[in-house]
Amino acid sequence: MFTTLINWLDHRAGIRSLLSAMLLEGIPGGARWRYVWGSCLAFVFSIQLITGIMLMTAYSPSASQAWNSVHAIQYKMDFGWLIRGLHHFGSQTMMVLIALHMLQVVIAGAHLPPRELNWWLGIGLLSVTLGLSLTGYLLPWDQKGYWATMVATNIAGTLPEIGEEVRHQAVGGPDYGNYTLTRFYALHVAILPLTLIGMLVAHVAIFRRHGVTSTENKQGLVSNPENEHAKGTEPFWPRQAFYDMLACMVVFGIMLGMVLYGFAHKVTPPPHEDGSEPNLYEKIARYGVEGKGAELDASADRNTANYPARPEWYFLFLFQLLKYFPGDYAIWGTVIIPNGVMMILFLLPLLGFGPVRKLGHFVGIVFLTVLFVMVGLLTLKALDDDQPEGILGGIMKTGDEETRKKEKEKAEKFQHDVHEAEIKAKRACQLAMGGTHVEGGHVLLRNDPYTTGNLLFQGKCGSCHNFSAGKDDKFESWKGGKSASDLGDYASFEWIHELLKNPGKDTHLGLVKLRVLDDDKKPKVDAKGDFILAPAKGMINWRKGIDDAQARWRESEDADVKKKVAQQNDELEVIAKWLADQRHPKDKRNKELAKQGQAAFELGRNKCKNCHVLEGTNGAGEDAPDLTGYGSTEWIRSMIMRPMHGSRYGEKNNMPAFRDQEAPGALKEFRDLNPTVTDKQIQFLTDVERELIIRWMIRDYRPVFGGAPIR
Amino acid sequence: MALEPQRRSFLGFLTFGLGAIFSAILGVPIVCYVIDPRHRRAPKSAMKLIDGVKLDDLRATPVQGVIRDTRVDGWTLYPNDVLGRVWVVKRDQALPAFPDKAAVVAFNARPQAEKDAFLLVFTTICPHLGCSVNLGGDGFLCPCHSARFTLAGAQAGVGNPARRGMDSLEWEIDEDDPEFNRLEVKYQRFEALKIEKNAIG
Numbered sequence: 001m002f003t004t005l006i007n008w009l010d011h012r013a014g015i016r017s018l019l020s021a022m023l024l025e026g027i028p029g030g031a032r033w034r035y036v037w038g039s040c041l042a043f044v045f046s047i048q049l050i051t052g053i054m055l056m057t058a059y060s061p062s063a064s065q066a067w068n069s070v071h072a073i074q075y076k077m078d079f080g081w082l083i084r085g086l087h088h089f090g091s092q093t094m095m096v097l098i099a100l101h102m103l104q105v106v107i108a109g110a111h112l113p114p115r116e117l118n119w120w121l122g123i124g125l126l127s128v129t130l131g132l133s134l135t136g137y138l139l140p141w142d143q144k145g146y147w148a149t150m151v152a153t154n155i156a157g158t159l160p161e162i163g164e165e166v167r168h169q170a171v172g173g174p175d176y177g178n179y180t181l182t183r184f185y186a187l188h189v190a191i192l193p194l195t196l197i198g199m200l201v202a203h204v205a206i207f208r209r210h211g212v213t214s215t216e217n218k219q220g221l222v223s224n225p226e227n228e229h230a231k232g233t234e235p236f237w238p239r240q241a242f243y244d245m246l247a248c249m250v251v252f253g254i255m256l257g258m259v260l261y262g263f264a265h266k267v268t269p270p271p272h273e274d275g276s277e278p279n280l281y282e283k284i285a286r287y288g289v290e291g292k293g294a295e296l297d298a299s300a301d302r303n304t305a306n307y308p309a310r311p312e313w314y315f316l317f318l319f320q321l322l323k324y325f326p327g328d329y330a331i332w333g334t335v336i337i338p339n340g341v342m343m344i345l346f347l348l349p350l351l352g353f354g355p356v357r358k359l360g361h362f363v364g365i366v367f368l369t370v371l372f373v374m375v376g377l378l379t380l381k382a383l384d385d386d387q388p389e390g391i392l393g394g395i396m397k398t399g400d401e402e403t404r405k406k407e408k409e410k411a412e413k414f415q416h417d418v419h420e421a422e423i424k425a426k427r428a429c430q431l432a433m434g435g436t437h438v439e440g441g442h443v444l445l446r447n448d449p450y451t452t453g454n455l456l457f458q459g460k461c462g463s464c465h466n467f468s469a470g471k472d473d474k475f476e477s478w479k480g481g482k483s484a485s486d487l488g489d490y491a492s493f494e495w496i497h498e499l500l501k502n503p504g505k506d507t508h509l510g511l512v513k514l515r516v517l518d519d520d521k522k523p524k525v526d527a528k529g530d531f532i533l534a535p536a537k538g539m540i541n542w543r544k545g546i547d548d549a550q551a552r553w554r555e556s557e558d559a560d561v562k563k564k565v566a567q568q569n570d571e572l573e574v575i576a577k578w579l580a581d582q583r584h585p586k587d588k589r590n591k592e593l594a595k596q597g598q599a600a601f602e603l604g605r606n607k608c609k610n611c612h613v614l615e616g617t618n619g620a621g622e623d624a625p626d627l628t629g630y631g632s633t634e635w636i637r638s639m640i641m642r643p644m645h646g647s648r649y650g651e652k653n654n655m656p657a658f659r660d661q662e663a664p665g666a667l668k669e670f671r672d673l674n675p676t677v678t679d680k681q682i683q684f685l686t687d688v689e690r691e692l693i694i695r696w697m698i699r700d701y702r703p704v705f706g707g708a709p710i711r
Numbered sequence: 712m713a714l715e716p717q718r719r720s721f722l723g724f725l726t727f728g729l730g731a732i733f734s735a736i737l738g739v740p741i742v743c744y745v746i747d748p749r750h751r752r753a754p755k756s757a758m759k760l761i762d763g764v765k766l767d768d769l770r771a772t773p774v775q776g777v778i779r780d781t782r783v784d785g786w787t788l789y790p791n792d793v794l795g796r797v798w799v800v801k802r803d804q805a806l807p808a809f810p811d812k813a814a815v816v817a818f819n820a821r822p823q824a825e826k827d828a829f830l831l832v833f834t835t836i837c838p839h840l841g842c843s844v845n846l847g848g849d850g851f852l853c854p855c856h857s858a859r860f861t862l863a864g865a866q867a868g869v870g871n872p873a874r875r876g877m878d879s880l881e882w883e884i885d886e887d888d889p890e891f892n893r894l895e896v897k898y899q900r901f902e903a904l905k906i907e908k909n910a911i912g
Contacts, residue, residue: 050737054744065787072786077747079740086737238723245726252733285743435788705790 023237029214030232031240034108036247037101038207042200043248044093044255048132051087052189059139061185063178066141067299068436071429074288074296075267081288085259088294091133093255095314098126099372106368109361110213112352118206119349121199123342128196135188137312141181141441143421146300147309149184150176155322155334176302262292265426267433297421298428299441308417310386317378320385341371388412423474427451431703447688447703450475453696456689460658461487467697468507483511484655487697491583491631497576503539512536514652523651523676533654538624542607549605564605571600575608582614583631583698625649636694644674644681651676658685753912754783758895760885761797761832766892769801773846773862775835778898794898796843797880798851800831800862809884809891819883832882832896833864839873841903851877874906 010016027035058077060069073080102122105111111119138149157167172179211217216232234240269289272278278286287293311319318338325333344367351360384396388411397404428445437443446452457467458478466481468488477488486507489495499508513533515523524532546568553564578597581589598617601608609618615628626647629635638645644653657677661667661684671677685693691704761776768774775796782792806829809815818826833851837844842855850867851860859867864877878901885893902909 047737050741054741057745058747068786076786078743078750080744080747082740083744238720238726242722242726245729249729249733252736256736285740432786435783436786438787438789 023235023241025208025211025236026233027212027214027236027240028217028233029212030234031236031243032212032214033243033247034104035212035240036244037097037104038204039244040247040251041094041097041101042204043244044090044097044251045196045200047086047252047255048090048094049193051083051090052193054083055087056189061139061181063141063176063181063300064438064440066139066181067296067441068432070140070142070296071432071436071441074264074293075269075286075429075433078285081264081286081293082259085264085293086255089255089258091136092312092314093251094129095133097251098129102126103368103372105213106348106364108213109352109364111349111364112357112361113349115206115210115213116349116352118203118210120346121203121206123345125196125199125203127342128192128199132188132192132196133312133314135184135192138181138184139188140296141300142297143300143304143307143425144295144297144309146176147304147307148311151309151319152311152315158331158334160331259293262290263295264288264291264293265296265422265429266291267426267430269433296425296429298425298445301442301445303442303446306417308414308421310382313379316382317375320378320382323385386411386414388415424451437705444703447692447705448701449692449695449704450701453692456693457487457696460683460685460689461693464655466507481511483513485509485512490697491580491635493577493580496579497573499539500543500572500576503543509536509539513654514649515654517651521651531654538611542611545607568605571603571606575600575606579627579630582627582629583635623650631698633694633698636697637690640685640690640694642674644677656681656683658683658690660684660686660690662686751785753900753910756897756899756910758881758883758897759794761799761882761894761896764799764894766806766884766894769799769830771801773798773800773851775799776894778896795900796835797896797898798833798835798844798877799894800833800864802827802829802831802863804828806830812886812891815884815886815891819886823881826882827879830882830894831864832880832894833877834880834898834900836878836900837873837903838875838878838901838908839904844877874904875908878908 006015055073058069058073058080060066070084073084075081105119105122111122134149134152138145153167153170156170157163159166168174170180170183172183267289269278269286310316318333321337322330322333325331348360348364348367351357351363353360380391381396384391384394385407388408390397397407399407424445427448427450428441431444431448432441454475457465458480462478462480464481464484465478466484466486466488467478468486469475469477470489495508498505503509512535514536516532516534518524526532550565550568553561556562574593574596578593578601581593581597600606601614602618611624613626613628614630615626628647639648639655640657641659642657643649643655644651644657649655657670657674659666659670659682661670661682667682670682688704695701695704759778759780762779764774764776776799777796778794779791780794782789782794807814807818809818833844835843837853837855837858839853839856839858842853844851844853844858844860846852848859848867850862851864852858853873856872858871858873860873860877861867864879866873866876878899880899881897882894884891885895900911902911
């Protein structure tokens with residue numbers, strides 16, 4: 001049956017002769033391991049084609065959706081991590097294989113006549129492959145690809161005269177965006193691969209015409225039928241085929257190893273709706289969540305202050321080269337030297353004519369060796385420059401003390417930025433697990449309390465307030481605050497208890513200054529018109545009173561009076577616990593605690609109600625904040641937007657009000673309601689920014705979208 | 712052919728073997744990847760509010776309402792998107808009055824067939840091939856292949872391309888609406904061109 005089918009096919013299509021033409025090519029001098037590189041390249045390219053087509057089935061080339069779709073491939077689709085990973089590392093493997101292939105060709109003298117045309121085709125293939133790498137790097141539309149490709153297209157802009165137009169055409173307009181992606185996409189998936197396939201067919205056909213370059217076949221006359229009978233000629237099948245196959249498998253094994261080692265960020269997938277555990281298939285099919293496959297950086301965001309952009313490692317030498325040609329000389333690094341080298345490579349075979357052939361072969365080997373050593377050194381130096389202590393024990397660090405110090409600082413700053421970018425990337429990948437925003441992946445991060453809220457706190461609150469990280473926090477403590485309380489764990493039991501025990505500590509009220517009021521309860525001003533400030537003494541004096549009373553009780557002979565010390569300390573602990581419970585919605589508060597806390601709050605000797613009020617208690621005070629809902633988002637929101645309100649610090653307050661003044665009439669209304677407020681006391685903060693800061697403070701890390709969280 | 716091939720050789724088998732292993736390592740994941748849409752099912756249907764329809768405003772002419780909810784489209788999450796549209800048809804029998812929530816709960820507990828004597832809710836999707844059905848003639852008319860339906864949703868006319876009547880949906884009175892003036896519907900889509908009404912997803 002099978003034989004019949006084969007016979008039928010052979011009769012119609014001549015597959016037998018096709019197959020033997022493919023497999024029974026004569027190899028003068030016999031099979032060799034060193035002939036495998038070309039086959040390996042073709043093999044990896046076919047993997048790129050297959051995985052590339054697979055990626056196309058789930059990729060969306062638009063500035064708002066590209067990152068989202070790649071995130072879905074990496075983390076949500078079955079084996080998307082594997083296919084994307086192979087494609088990613090496949091491109092890097094091709095770079096290495098091209099270098100090895102070129103080196104082998106030049107060492108064998110296979111670039112010399114009569115094979116010079118094939119060498120030129122090879123250089124063309126190299127250029128197209130570089131083009132594929134460059135265009136592919138942008139497609140995920142992540143920070144890495146975005147900023148690195150931005151640099152690359154700007155380099156194209158340094159070409160004299162036509163530069164700007166070239167850049168404009170490559171980018172598809174004045175600026176990066178949808179057209180950049182669609183144009184790069186078309187280049188990457190159609191124009192360049194088709195060109196490459198066409199050139200590859202010609203490359204292989206010409207190679208078959210001349211055959212391998214062995215001592216038996218210097219002149220490349222394998223197509224001459226007499227040559228096939230030459231001594232030592234061996235057919236391609238089976239020995240060379242096996243060598244090629246084994247080499248391809250080793251290459252594939254290395255690629256697979258890279259993918260399985262994993263360079264992606266780990267994320268936690270949302271649990272199954274029915275609460276079941278993922279089965280073994282699911283675990284393997286979604287291995288991307290364990291960080292397997294290629295890295296995906298945070299979604300590209302134009303609103304990025306300091307992204308540490310670097311090109312992919314195989315372009316690092318060009319990046320490094322540019323450093324040595326500052327200012328007006330940049331064109332040497334961007335255009336003249338790289339293209340000069342390509343030109344020399346192009347001209348190398350011309351040294352193979354006539355009597356100079358031997359010398360030309362030698363020059364070719366020397367040139368390529370020197371070129372690779374230079375590229376290697378530049379790449380290492382680029383890596384070295386980014387490490388504060390350098391690589392290889394710092395042997396590449398040069399210059400005097402002063403330069404070294406400066407270089408080290410630069411590298412430290414770079415590493416810091418890399419670290420920050422990695423935190424953001426991991427966070428972005430995690431946030432997108434719950435679905436990505438229609439405007440683009442970057443919107444999630446912009447509205448993320450964990451990263452953006454943290455930065456906003458540092459920028460908007462951080463000049464006065466500190467924020468000590470808790471033991472479970474993965475971010476660093478903020479220590480830039482100079483004149484207000486430490487808001488790490490703000491309104492937690494520990495924080496409040498410490499406030500009651502030791503209010504004068506710098507983390508609580510020690511740094512706080514309030515305005516001094518005159519007899520009419522209006523803030524006093526000095527001769528220059530500035531408000532007179534004084535340390536916030538209220539709680540500190542209260543604690544002094546408590547300490548004095550406790551000292552008296554301790555000295556008492558009466559055992560019942562002595563006991564009061566311990567009793568009061570217990571009461572203060574209960575009050576702290578009860579106040580820490582006020583942040584929760586009313587129906588979620590502990591009812592037993594409420595009774596005990598309220599009793600202790602109202603007890604005369606604890607003197608809370610002399611100054612404070614709290615809804616539902618018998619508190620009469622007016623001089624201190626209203627503790628109703630203390631520590632809740634509502635309480636904090638009101639403190640941020642209107643700290644001078646009577647229910648907060650009133651006229652004594654010196655903290656500015658942070659609010660959105662852009663809405664029509666907002667500023668006027670606020671001024672009308674708070675006539676004593678000064679210009680300095682009104683700071684701009686959008687509603688979303690405010691909610692981000694609040695959520696970050698209370699460690700509720702759901703993204704903010706106009707106030708309402710989605711998932 | 713000058714060179715005689717070695718037809719069967721150990722190296723040949725080894726080469727094929729390696730090729731087979733490689734094909735499996737790459738092929739199996741690719742197949743799983745390609746059929747990944749099997750994980751993407753229509754979300755579970757729950758009662759959802761019909762936007763833009765109030766019971767008080769219903770007249771003899773059917774009206775269209777919109778079903779809104781969170782919608783997931785592949786990788787994108789739309790927090791508030793239109794899932795689809797429905798026709799609400801008032802029938803001859805008038806709805807009872809709802810003095811309190813208990814009356815609504817009791818009414819909602821009735822079997823759907825009994826409730827359908829008061830009102831009918833249809834998806835606007837034609838059961839023929841999925842176009843959006845409009846009002847036309849004495850009832851509904853699909854603009855694509857002229858499928859006709861009566862106001863009660865049954866096939867009308869001779870040579871009707873539709874193989875079943877319009878797809879009615881389960882509905883109830885919104886218990887959370889203080890005026891008991893709104894409808895909720897279990898929005899679903901159904902397979903086209905079948906005689907039976909099979910829900911998708």
